[in-house]
Amino acid sequence: MPPNRVLYIAGLFMASSVPALAATYGPELQGFQYPYPLAHFSFESQGKTLQMGYMDVPASGKPNGRSVVLMHGKNFCAATWEGSIKALSDAGYRVIAPDQIGFCTSSKPEHYQYSFQQLALNTHQLLEKLGIPKATLLGHSTGGMLATRYALMYPAQTEQLALVNPIGLEDWKALGVPYLSVDQWYRRELKVSAESIRQYQLNTYYVGRWKPEYERWVDMYAGLSNGPGHKRVAWNSALIYDMIYSQPVYYEFKDVQVPTLLLIGTADNTAINKAMAPPEVKAKLGNYAVLGKQVAKLIPHATLVEFPGLGHAPQMEEPARFHQALLQGLNAL
Template sequence: MPRFAIAFCTALLAFAPTMVPAAEAPREPYGINLEGFSYPYPVNLLPLVNDGERLRMAYMDVAPAQPNGRTVLLLHGRNFPSSYWAPVIRTLTEAGFRVVVPDQVGFGKSSKPSGELHFDTLARNTMTLLDHLGIAKADVVAHSMGGMLAVRIARAYPDRVAHLVLTAPIGLEDYRLSVPPISSETIMENEDRLTADGYRKQLQTNYAMKLPPEQVTPFIDTRFNLKDSADYPRWLKSFVSSYQMIYREPVVHEIPLLTQPTLFIMGADDHNAPGRPNAPEALRARMGQNAELSKALASQMRDARAEVIANAGHLVFLDAPAKYDALLLEFLGK
């Protein structure tokens, strides 16, 4: 090769950017509405107005191949986007159900409002979605915080709910009786200091997770891959508001008043109790006895029962999918 060509190539290499293997390349941060994070089915957006603020509610509307004429509404928990319902969506659509899966305002791909979150507002939003889709009545299947919302929906709109499945719900006790009030500023500071590794340990401890690490990672990503977003402070404010909603708006006193056929599906190892670390030490041990609490509440209700799945935690439908699906389909088939 001529000498000038060698010199030219050497110069190019000197100024060329260092090649970084694809696996090590930094990821573009998600937006606070989880832009950049994929859902298992197409996502639609419903315009809403809450307290004078224009918002959008994201939802999946999944049609079965062979419809049975019924619709299931899936309600997610606080720490999870609605995409985690994917296995249950598949089970239900294969059984003929149309499945509607919203992200509540303040969560997932829905808008993060500037104001406070309230269960009554989320319930109205959900009814607006069903009206928009032309659904007069649905079976409601809810998890964790979604269970609290489902109770509020069933009480406020009893004619819209056919069956109610409360999957490892929180709100089976009034947390105000054990946990002192905490300012949003304090919670925000604590949440902002949390690392991805600390959050993984928190989920594994609080939720008694049985999932392999690779199945937990998407939950970590949906929180920490948006920390570099310019709108992260607004996401954090909304997330903290959801804790205050759970704390300030208990539903346990309404559960015995439910009239719809209701099934609790609990993980035997689920002892999740929001705010427990802030409770006096003498009260912490009695909090989060969720399987026993569900049985006690079911015994006070008109038409309810509680099923407890062994070796399962808070994410019972992912920890024990076969047992969960069997209970779910048997109950909805009645």
């Protein structure tokens, strides 16, 4: 083989063995492409001018006159609802997908008193600005806790509630999960990497099954966490983790009066700070095959749809199957 051919092959081998440089994004996810046009809602909150990024997608199918508000999870963004936005829009819904304050394309204030009530109020103000008096709320993961709080605060403005593998189906602190201070969470969040995100999601969200399309969302989260605003991102993330741990909605499921659809991947095992729990506690946490059934009995007007063997994000694992169940469920409520 000619020497130059050997050098060429060696060069290809070296290039393929060196990982590509990870993308980084601005503190409000600048540089990451959203699937639909992104708008911003500016408002005053706690003495600050803040902005929420959001997508407002009209019905692409025959309009049914109904609106759906999508509430993302802790390690997700409005963009991760991409498949659900299309499915709902095709079915005739107007779809509003905001990024909550502290997340993704929205403001990350240096000082903010995070509560699910505050985030619900922010979202309610956005819907008022958009002229939406009543909507169906679809919340995933932490977004399920927020959607529940919204339905409790604004029952007259909530047409239906749909919860996709919501966290908060149990009270972790009451079960013995150790408390982490905001400073401890902050130090942990500063160490976030693409590899740690991928490994956590593989084990916790996807039941050990990885698909290439998940990589985009790892890139999104890691690029935000390691970008030029990484300290502010990590600090807000720490404040949000404290909110999630400290503000359970579990005890108020009995007070939810709107029709509710529970969509549960039964192989999910997500629980806040589960890794720090004693072994005997850890073994009992995040058992969604049990938790879904328990909470369906607590909510007065609940319908449970289970996806056996799926994990924390069934809308991403098996989108066609999930969206068929979602649309049928919303029509039946």
